[in-house]
Structure formats: C-alpha cells, structure tokens
Amino acid sequence: MSNLESCYVCGASEYTQVAKQTDLRFFPEDEFRVVQCNSCQLVYTLPKLNGESLGKYYPTNYGAYNYNVEKMASEYDLTTTYMEPLVRRYGINLFAELFASGLKKVIAVLSNEFVRLRYQLSGLQRASVLVSFLPFRQKPGNYLHIGSGEGPTFLRLMKEGWNVSAIDINAELMEQWREYTPVNAIGGEIKNANFADNSFDVIFMSHVVEHLTDPMVELQALSRWLKPDGVFVCELPLYGTWGWSLKNKYTYYDVPRHTIHFTYQTISNLMQMSGFKIRKVLHVPYCYGFFFADFKRFCMTGSPADSQNGNTVISLIPWRHKALGYISWLFRTSGDICIYATKGKI
Numbered sequence: 001m002s003n004l005e006s007c008y009v010c011g012a013s014e015y016t017q018v019a020k021q022t023d024l025r026f027f028p029e030d031e032f033r034v035v036q037c038n039s040c041q042l043v044y045t046l047p048k049l050n051g052e053s054l055g056k057y058y059p060t061n062y063g064a065y066n067y068n069v070e071k072m073a074s075e076y077d078l079t080t081t082y083m084e085p086l087v088r089r090y091g092i093n094l095f096a097e098l099f100a101s102g103l104k105k106v107i108a109v110l111s112n113e114f115v116r117l118r119y120q121l122s123g124l125q126r127a128s129v130l131v132s133f134l135p136f137r138q139k140p141g142n143y144l145h146i147g148s149g150e151g152p153t154f155l156r157l158m159k160e161g162w163n164v165s166a167i168d169i170n171a172e173l174m175e176q177w178r179e180y181t182p183v184n185a186i187g188g189e190i191k192n193a194n195f196a197d198n199s200f201d202v203i204f205m206s207h208v209v210e211h212l213t214d215p216m217v218e219l220q221a222l223s224r225w226l227k228p229d230g231v232f233v234c235e236l237p238l239y240g241t242w243g244w245s246l247k248n249k250y251t252y253y254d255v256p257r258h259t260i261h262f263t264y265q266t267i268s269n270l271m272q273m274s275g276f277k278i279r280k281v282l283h284v285p286y287c288y289g290f291f292f293a294d295f296k297r298f299c300m301t302g303s304p305a306d307s308q309n310g311n312t313v314i315s316l317i318p319w320r321h322k323a324l325g326y327i328s329w330l331f332r333t334s335g336d337i338c339i340y341a342t343k344g345k346i
C-alpha cells in the first residue's frame, strides 16, 4: 500500500469522505475530496499535493507572495522604527509565562493579559497584533521563520540584532531575500533544509502547518532544531469551530493548499507525536480589527461597508460575519488559534 491516500499522522488508510470542494482561488475546475481518518480523526485533502503539483497551486500571484522585497529591504535599512516597548515587554514576559513558576509567572500572565487587551481594543489588524507577540529574551538570538509571509516581522527582528533564517517553497522569492537582506533564506520545503540540532531560540509559522505535505517529518525536524529552552509559535485555522464556519468557502477549505484541516485534538496529537509540548494557546480574534474598523466607519459614515484595505480575503467577508467572528472569539471558539510550544519528548 502506498501512502498516496493514507493519513498524514497515523498512516491508516481507512477514511470517510466529509466534503467535496473545488479550488476557489485559481483552478475552479479542479475538485478535491476532504476526508477524515477513521483511526485518528485527522481531516485532510485528497488527492495529496506532491513536488510536481505544488508549483501549480502556488502560482506567483498567490497572496503571500505579493512582496516587493527590494522596496521592503530598503525601508529596513532606513527605518528607525524599533519594536514597540510594550511588544518587547510582552515578548519577554511570554518567556516567563512559559518557563517561570510561582509569583513571577502570575505577574507575567497578568501583565500580558493587559497588553493583549490594550492592543485588541485599539482595533489593529489581527496580523500586526499577534505576529508581534513573539517570545523574546533580553538578548537577540536565532530565529527561524517558516513561510515567507510576514516579511516585515523578520526584517524588524533582524534590525533588533536577531540572526534570521527563513524557509519557503517559493525559491525565486527566497533568492530575492538573500539578494537584498542578510536573511539566510532557503527555497524549498522544511525537509529540504538542514540545520544543526538545538539551533533556534524561536521558530515561527503562521498559517503554514495546514499547508505541509509531510507534516510529521517536517515538525519532527523543527522540534530537533529548537533549543531546549526555545519556543515554537504556530498559528493555524481550526476546522469545525463555529468561528471557522463563518468564513466563506473561499477561505475555509482552501483546497488543495490546505492539505490538513486541524481540530484542536488533531493538531495537539501531531505536535505531541513530533516532539513538542503545548504550553499556551491563544484564540485569535479572526477579523477582529476589521470589525472595529468597520464599526468606526459605520459611526462616521452610517454605512457598514466592507473595509477597503486591499485584502481580498478579508473584504469578501460580510460585515455581519465579522461581528459574529468577534463574538466567537469572546467565547473562545474563534476559527484561528496560536499555539506556543516547547521541546517535548518523542
């Protein structure tokens, strides 16, 4: 039996079909099956993507690749904007939350709650708030960024003195990062990279784990590369939450790029089996900032129009769904979570 259709995590070959879905972004004629493993309940997409089909479904106009690296890199040289003091404080406290105990931990948790609330009430965009919440120590260290989105995050870290590596399947884009910045940019899948064990203080990936084509092998590599006192930050959409079901079809399955549709149980299972221990989970208020931006516009203009932020995915979401998305976050059932994990046992 080949692994053409077997479960990504437990390897079982018995599954039940839960949905059929076409590629709503690029190839509407290509249909895929969403199936659930009968053994471990993992929900995944068939047929699986492989080395050849990856390129087809991640064309150059894929959203995450819309970066003008040269321009961004020149701004990186010129900018005088350092990490905001509150964000830095949050990041330092995050380490205390994960590793300290007793009173020190309590103080870190409370102070982080305060910072998070302050940012969320200010109605900033989701990404600019949560991606900033990386765990920092007092001194810069080694940082690995998986997936080339959020380039500004690693540029900012580089300016702060961090030693930055990045991996993305878009080899051309990674070549540009190498050309214009000192980022150690690797074009390919995680399994094509080769770092020494215990290399990184922080490994970060946002909306990447649901795109992996060999998640067990790739997460095992990440857990080997993480230092014993390092932190793995993994943000992902959660399948089956009602916050998730508010997203339209364009975003929620996103087949075939979403190879796996995780529930909290299945991502926990995968992370544990690949050598991580989950220490903290944050619910991400999907389109929260956009809700507040819309509300402000409504108060000023009387029209609850979709936000004109140029983000196609977000602007396709109806206003009432954004409001419901906010409520779902309040009840901790939002469609996205951010997991903070440390090295565990395999």
Ligand SMILES: [Zn+2]
Pocket (backbone or CB within 6 Å): 007, 008, 009, 010, 011, 012, 037, 038, 039, 040, 041, 042
């Ligand atoms: Zn399975």
